[in-house]
Amino acid sequence: MVLGKIVGLYGVEGWVKLESYSEPRTQIFKYSPWFVGIADSAVEYANVKGRAQGKGIVAHLHGVDGRDAAGALIGAEIRIPRSALPKPKRGEYYWADLEGLGVFNLQGVAFGKVSHLFSTGANDVLVVRDGNRERLVPFVPDEFVKKVDVDGGRIVVDWDKDF
Structure with a gap:
């Protein structure tokens, strides 16, 4: 890490x-x-x-x-x-565990994969790339991030496909 x-x-x-x-x-x-x-x-x-x-x-x-x-x-x-790192608590994640996960909205539209994350001070932000397009999705559990399945390689977000 x-x-x-x-x-x-x-x-x-x-x-x-x-x-x-x-x-x-x-x-x-x-x-x-x-x-x-x-x-x-x-x-x-x-x-x-x-x-x-x-x-x-x-x-x-x-x-x-x-x-x-x-x-x-x-x-x-x-x-x-x-x-050497402590195991994250339930609902907490190491950024390295989120990088590379596929991101899908509630309608099942694939947005691409998490390239990296950054912090704004208010919240962390997922940088999601699909090759041609980049989306910035606030990593705010329950509001925008609905489900994180590290083992399944998926993050489900409440985010419009056109945004």
Whole structure:
């Protein structure tokens, strides 16, 4: 599971700036080990030290002790084993579990598959693509999202096909 990404450098001692996908953002430091890499190549880092810094977060990976070594990690994803995450409560989902699910409205019209999600602050939004068209559907259970069947690969939404 991807929990974040290395997006920049912080200082000269090998610290890096992170983009965290966890909520709250500093929750990322509670997981260990991290597997940091690009594509299928990754290096394991245990007991990563980090903190909030201004509006972002920063971390130091053991053995990454200079600006050049840290710079080589910019763009790398931070992953953890799925088994390290707690099981979601009933009615809660990890975004990664929703990505790729087919989306259908109440009339059975296929809208495509969930490409990704993003948060607006008020609610999360499903980005649904069918190749040519993209729909943004608010992920608001009971109001717009009527059923999520992760095992069946489907999400049913109350959404007009022309919207």
